[in-house]
Amino acid sequence: xxxxxxxxxxxxxxxxxxxxxxxxxxxxxxxxxxxxxxxxxxxxxxxxxxxxxxxxxxxxxxxxxxxxxxxxxxxxxxxxxxxxxxxxxxxxxxxxxxxxxxxxxxxxxxxxxxxxxxxxxxxxxxxxxxxxxxxxxxxxxxxxxxxxxxxxxxxxxxxxxxxxxxxxxxxxxxxxxxxxxxxxxxxxxxxxxxxxxxxxxxxxxxxxxxxxxxxxxxxxxxxxxxxxxxxxxxxxxxxxxxxxxxxxxxxxxxxxxxxxxxxxxxxxxxxxxxxxxxxxxxxxxxxxxxxxxxx
Amino acid sequence: xxxxxxxxxxxxxxxxxxxxxxxxxxxxxxxxxxxxxxxxxxxxxxxxxxxxxxxxxxxxxxxxxxxxxxxxxxxxxxxxxxxxxxxxxxxxxxxxxxxxxxxxxxxxxxxxxxxxxxxxxxxxxxxxxxxxxxxxxxxxxxxxxxxxxxxxxxxxxxxxxxxxxxxxxxxxxxxxxxxxxxxxxxxxxxxxxxxxxxxxxxxxxxxxxxxxxxxxxxxxxxxxxxxxxxxxxxxxxxxxxxxxxxxxxxxxxxxxxxxxxxxxxxxxxx
Numbered sequence: 001x002x003x004x005x006x007x008x009x010x011x012x013x014x015x016x017x018x019x020x021x022x023x024x025x026x027x028x029x030x031x032x033x034x035x036x037x038x039x040x041x042x043x044x045x046x047x048x049x050x051x052x053x054x055x056x057x058x059x060x061x062x063x064x065x066x067x068x069x070x071x072x073x074x075x076x077x078x079x080x081x082x083x084x085x086x087x088x089x090x091x092x093x094x095x096x097x098x099x100x101x102x103x104x105x106x107x108x109x110x111x112x113x114x115x116x117x118x119x120x121x122x123x124x125x126x127x128x129x130x131x132x133x134x135x136x137x138x139x140x141x142x143x144x145x146x147x148x149x150x151x152x153x154x155x156x157x158x159x160x161x162x163x164x165x166x167x168x169x170x171x172x173x174x175x176x177x178x179x180x181x182x183x184x185x186x187x188x189x190x191x192x193x194x195x196x197x198x199x200x201x202x203x204x205x206x207x208x209x210x211x212x213x214x215x216x217x218x219x220x221x222x223x224x225x226x227x228x229x230x231x232x233x234x235x236x237x238x239x240x241x242x243x244x245x246x247x248x249x250x251x252x253x254x255x256x257x258x259x260x261x262x263x264x265x266x267x268x269x270x271x272x273x274x275x276x277x278x279x280x281x282x283x284x285x286x287x288x289x290x291x292x293x294x295x
Numbered sequence: 296x297x298x299x300x301x302x303x304x305x306x307x308x309x310x311x312x313x314x315x316x317x318x319x320x321x322x323x324x325x326x327x328x329x330x331x332x333x334x335x336x337x338x339x340x341x342x343x344x345x346x347x348x349x350x351x352x353x354x355x356x357x358x359x360x361x362x363x364x365x366x367x368x369x370x371x372x373x374x375x376x377x378x379x380x381x382x383x384x385x386x387x388x389x390x391x392x393x394x395x396x397x398x399x400x401x402x403x404x405x406x407x408x409x410x411x412x413x414x415x416x417x418x419x420x421x422x423x424x425x426x427x428x429x430x431x432x433x434x435x436x437x438x439x440x441x442x443x444x445x446x447x448x449x450x451x452x453x454x455x456x457x458x459x460x461x462x463x464x465x466x467x468x469x470x471x472x473x474x475x476x477x478x479x480x481x482x483x484x485x486x487x488x489x490x491x492x493x494x495x496x497x498x499x500x501x502x503x504x505x506x507x508x509x510x511x512x513x514x515x516x517x518x519x520x521x522x523x524x525x526x527x528x529x530x531x532x533x534x535x536x537x538x539x540x541x542x543x544x545x546x547x548x549x550x551x552x553x554x555x556x557x558x559x560x561x562x563x564x565x
Contacts, residue, residue, distance in 0.1 A: 098326070154462065155327040166327070173322055176330050179458055211376040213328035215405065217390050260461040 037283055038235045038276045041067040042203075044226040044289040049204050057106040063288065064110055067229035068198065070285055078117075084197045085143050087119030092141035093127040096148035096164055100216030101207055103147050107200070111145055132167050144192070146233060147200040150240040151207035152220065156180035157262025160240050161199045161233035162274075168192050179260045184268025184275075187233065201228040201236040208247040222247065225289060234268045234275025235282045239295065241265060242279065246294035296341040296357045296400070299427040303345075305416045307353055310346035315339060334456040335369045336361050345420070351391075351406040351413040353420060358401040363432025366396040368453040372462070375449040382418060383425035384432070393421045398432040437481050440494060440563040445556070450484035464491060467526045467545065471513040476502035478539075485556065488548040490530070492556060494564075495541045507536040510543075523550055537561050 043066060048059045065077035074080035085091055093111050095103040108127050115125050126137035133139075146161055153159040156179055165186040166172045175183055186192060203226035210220060224243070228236045241262055248256040269277040276282060284295065297313055314324070317339050321329035324340060332340075338361045345353040360366040370385050377389025383402060386395035391414075393404040404421045406413045435453055452463045457474040464482055466472055474495070481494040497503040507522075514524035514532065523533045530546040533553035542560050547553035 153328065155330045155458070159326075163327075172327070173319060173330075176327050179461065180327060211373045212392060212394065212403070213331040213372075214325040215392055215403065217376065217392070219390060257465065259463060259465065260458060261465070 036276075037281045038230070038232040039071070039283045039285060040228055040230045040232070040235050040239050041070045041285045041287060042226060042228055042239065042293070042295070043067045043287040044203075044224070044293065046225060046289045046291075048225045049223045053205060055104040055106045055204060057110070060104065060106050061110045063227055064107070064114075064200070064229070066287055067227055068114075070287065071198070071229055071231065077114075081114045081118040084145070085115050085118050085120055087121075089120050089143040090124040090137060090141050091115050091120055091126075091143045091145065092132065092135070092138040093125070093145045093147065094132060094164055094167075095127050095129050096159075097129045098151075101149050101151050101205070101221070103149060103202060104204065107147060107202065111147060111200075115145070130167055133170060138191075141195060144196045145198045145200075146196055147202065149202040149204070149206065150228075150237075150244065152210040152244065152258070154210055154213035155260065156183065156264055157258045157260050158237070158241055158244060158265075160237035160265075161201050162186070162237050162264060162268055165189075165192060178263075180264050181267050182272070183264040184234070184272030187268070187274040188272060196233070197231070199230055199233045199236050201240050203228055203240060203243065206240070206244060206247075208244045208251065220251075224294075226293075232275040234265060234277050237262075237265045237268075238277045238279060239282060239284060243294045250294075296339070296359060299357060299400075299424045300341075300343050300355065301420060301423045304419050304423070305347075305412070307345040307347040307350070307416050307420075310344045310352070314342045316342070331372060331459070331462075332358060332360075332369065334454070334459050335372070336365045336455070337369075345416075347416075351408060351410065353413065353417055354403075354405045355420060355424070356403040356405075357424065358403075360396075360399055360401055363396075363399050364435040364453070366399050366401045366432060367434050368455065369401040370394065370396040371451050371453045372459060374451065380418065382421040383428070386421070386425075388418070391417075393417055395421065395425060396432070397425050397428045398430045400428055435479065435481075436565040437479055437494065437496065439565055440560045441481070441483060441492075442556075442559050442563065445487065445559075446483040446485050446492065450482075452482040454480050454482070460493075464493070464545075467524075467530075467532055469514060470524060470532060471509050472534075472541075472543075473502070473506045473509050485544075487552060487556075488546075490547040490553075491543075491545040492560065493543040493545060494560060495543075497539050497541065500539055503536055503539050503541050506541055507534060510534045510541075523553065533557055535561060537564060540564055 043063045045059050069077050069080040072080040072083045128135045148164040150160050162183045203224045205221050207221040266277045268274050316324050339359040341357040343355040377387040380386040380388045383395030383397040391406040391409045404417050476497045477495050478498045479496045483492050531550050532545045534543045535557045542557045544553040
């Protein structure tokens with residue numbers, strides 16, 4: 001990790017440099033350095049998930065606002081959301097409805113409310129998963145928001161931000177060969193490329209292992225109480241994977257790398273160029289509950 | 296497969312028409328996880344739901360795997376997730392999910408949240424399906440190479456594809472082993488030292504020999520110790536080839552132990 005102990009102040013300093021670099025004041029080398037790293041916000045709250053596994057809407061809203069404010073280096077959540085979308089945008093919110101571990105409805109509703117509050121017309125916002133290709137809002141979307149839970153996956157190693165876009169392909173099985181190694185290519189599809197403004201990898205109750213391919217076993221999920229938020233889906237998945245692997249080591253009491261290996265994350269950087277997977281280049285900004293963060 | 300299903304059990308009745316998926320239609324029912332079943336030569340899936348007022352829905356999935364060795368292999372993919380139950384063959388039940396195989400079929404029966412009545416009904420449905428299937432089906436002959444008592448039964452994994460092996464196991468760093476051309480494979484953990492025993496059957500002797508040569512070139516540090524490699528953690532990995540078969544003992548505690556088990560397995564190969 002380049003700077004695992006990064007604080008809010010460190011982050012603002014870094015992004016301040018980015019702003020100066022964008023203005024052309026600093027030398028070219030400075031710009032290169034900024035472009036070669038990426039920021040991921042990890043925000044956690046001890047009480048965001050209740051005993052029966054339901055997300056606390058008020059806490060979740062607060063976590064999301066705080067994280068997005070940090071990601072966009074804004075003074076207030078309102079300012080941050082106004083940078084995520086503008087009133088003229090048509091916004092598709094790609095969710096995940098796998099019934100055993102879906103994107104929390106509370107998060108979906110908060111995202112919709114924030115997008116509308118930023119000035120987007122309600123008719124120009126839609127949440128969808130399996131129907132996105134036939135969804136009129138997604139068909140004319142100018143902006144995408146990506147939100148799904150992190151979980152172990154029998155074929156791709158993990159299902160995270162990258163894999164969540166597989167439904168943008170008219171033929172998802174085309175992306176299955178070699179343990180889904182080319183999921184990064186989804187992000188270069190014409191209906192996707194350059195449109196994603198925000199990624200949220202839900203780490204409230206992630207699943208770190210699976211034996212039955214499409215069944216959920218609560219034994220292999222735990223309350224982590226976190227969200228990973230950022231612009232780079234590859235970096236979010238890379239950090240999420242590290243957390244999952246740390247949990248596997250604790251649970252199995254031996255080195256237990258993800259199986260099958262989630263090789264699509266590194267390939268998304270090296271082969272498809274859609275983000276940064278190298279943990280040395282990922283700055284993790286930690287907010288909220290720190291205990292047992294596993295990273 | 297519909298004939299395997301009971302009409303009702305303890306007040307639970309069929310709540311909607313059964314759904315049938317063939318081949319790659321499995322992706323309409325589940326996402327990429329369907330590849331696991333396809334890797335075991337899946338043919339058809341029947342999904343049936345049972346409902347009873349104010350009770351858990353019971354979900355039944357019957358996978359027609361085409362042959363008993365495929366159904367057995369599928370069951371080994373998931374083996375070890377829960378305690379054994381006497382339903383079908385190698386039945387296991389945990390956290391509301393019952394899995395077993397019998398004949399050419401692999402069966403899952405599931406409830407979201409357990410309660411005593413729903414659990415009883417679930418197990419009853421499982422037993423009725425197992426009985427209706429009628430024939431046990433044979434385990435793969437390759438299992439005969441495993442010496443009884445030497446391995447942990449719940450760690451047996453039987454497979455046809457590299458991706459399935461990768462789900463359960465990875466070779467020590469630095470060791471390369473081409474898996475192109477494998478027809479079937481077997482992975483178990485030995486009781487002796489918790490090392491892994493891997494048996495790979497290649498379609499072609501040349502592929503088996505090529506894999507053995509690759510292992511030798513990438514892993515053997517000492518010419519005097521052909522077919523054996525020491526890992527950084529001090530354990531040993533031994534490899535031998537007999538005709539189409541490659542046998543490896545990975546992370547063995549001693550070289551003698553590794554050679555002994557491979558010799559035993561080699562004598563018992565079908």
